[in-house]
Amino acid sequence: MAVIIPAGAEIPTPAPGPRRYGVFDAAVRAPLDNRYVASGVQFYPEDCGVGVLAYDPTCAPPHAEKVFDDTGAEFIEADPYWLYASYKCGTVGTSAGDVRRRVQKRYDAGAQHAVETVMWTGAGLTGVPALTTAGAIPVTPAGAGAGAAVAAAEQAFWDLHGYAGVLHVNTAAYAALGYAQMMTRAGGAGVFRTPLGTALSLGAGYGVTGPAGVAPADGFVWGFITPQTYVWSTEVRQPDPVQTLDRLANQWLALAETVYLHTWVCGDVVAVQIPVAAPAVATAPEVPA
Template sequence: MAVIVPSQQEIQGPEPGRRRYGIFDAAVRPGPLGNGVIASGLTFAAEDCGISVVPYDPTCAAPHPEKPFAPGTAFVESNPYWLLTTYQCGTLGTTADDVRRRVRKRYDAGVQWAVEQQIWTGGGITGVPNLSATAPANIVVPAAPGAGAAISALEQAFHDQHGYTGVIHVNSTAQAAVQYAGLVGSQGGAGTMRTPLGNAWSFGSGYGVSGPAGEAPDAGFVWAFITPQVYLWETAVNQPDPVQTLDRTFNQWMAVAESVWAHAWVCDTVFAVQVPVAAPAVATAPAVPA
């Protein structure tokens, strides 16, 4: 006698949990990306860069009675980049709405990681601001061991050149060390983690660990960068009709979700330091490299 085993009933999948912490929490997102920027990139005046305020003595005895004039404003430039996700499956038992939903969920799950990777490396695309591949950065050497000393030296160097808070970019493997050092808090609202001095943390799983010009860190360390405030722009996510992209020869849905992104920080005041990942720092922990 044949035994009939009923097939399992497919139901709507559960919603994912909270999006992980990362650059989407630390960056400012001022609005959608316009067609002009998509075609030619963006530029803006870096009006808030540098510390150019100096004392002036108007008396005749002053060594420099004439008022000094600093150079004019530089401009920040950034080119856009495309991020896409694809999804392929058979048409049997699957509708166009199914694959449209699935490819969008795949996009939503991975887009922050992809943006972080672009910020770290530039993806090999000319004109995309990045931390470790082509952007110049000043290397900071802390005076004492430990993650706390490294980040404090990084902030000091940065604020010697920039009068506002910035964003510290570091691979999430360093989070425990800086947390142990007491440098991670939630002051400032909007869910952004910050140092006691107010600089935002961006713990990026999509970040690498290499330093300026791709320099590898010493054993037991990762590189961290600090930049001025980061801005992100994006277009709406485009999803072509799966019916129009269907591979009819092999009865395969070929779904796509894609958008255009651009990012920038408000000036080129960028510093880098090696951060130990050991928490806490002890006498046997690796010394901070020179």
């Protein structure tokens, strides 16, 4: 006698849990005005560089003259880019509301990873700022370990810029950063920071290559310190699934898409190789030059 096993009762999909840490936490988030979706943005970096000089006020000749810096900084420019998630399924037993919800959740799960990937290399998109093509200055730590690497990068960065920045680094380095006590977070929420206040953007979507796409030494990943990073985005847009329905094949074709734009407030960027090993021991790889 055949045994018929009933199908399980469908229940609402369980909640996925908290969003992982990454650039959406470390960056300043803001809505993207529709006026800039087509044209992108540009702005003048008014507070970049360390352009304050000492002056001798004595009256004895030769009289000192104040030097006026006529070197104008270049405008910061950034173009927008589109990210989308798609969902395709048959119509039997599935409503338009089902596919709307499912494509939205698929988008929510992957948006941060996609932004991090684009931010690292530019993904071949025109006019999109990328860490590996930002003209970063590479620095060499004075000692071994993630602490020395971050300290060297912060020193070099603050020789260029007067405000706290953001360290962008692949999550592969987080254990070494934690062991070196380079990660603090007060109150259990918010942004991880170094002891000197640099925000940490630990991106699973980031790569490990350095300036101009140079590969790191074995046992290391490249990290970049930029000025404050901004990420603008439009609201998530979904075409009506009823209008995009493939009626010949009886298939729902759903989309969720957003326009993003990101940049950092100045062009001053430094790069450093950070070891992955934690703790740093004598058998860890040598610090690369």
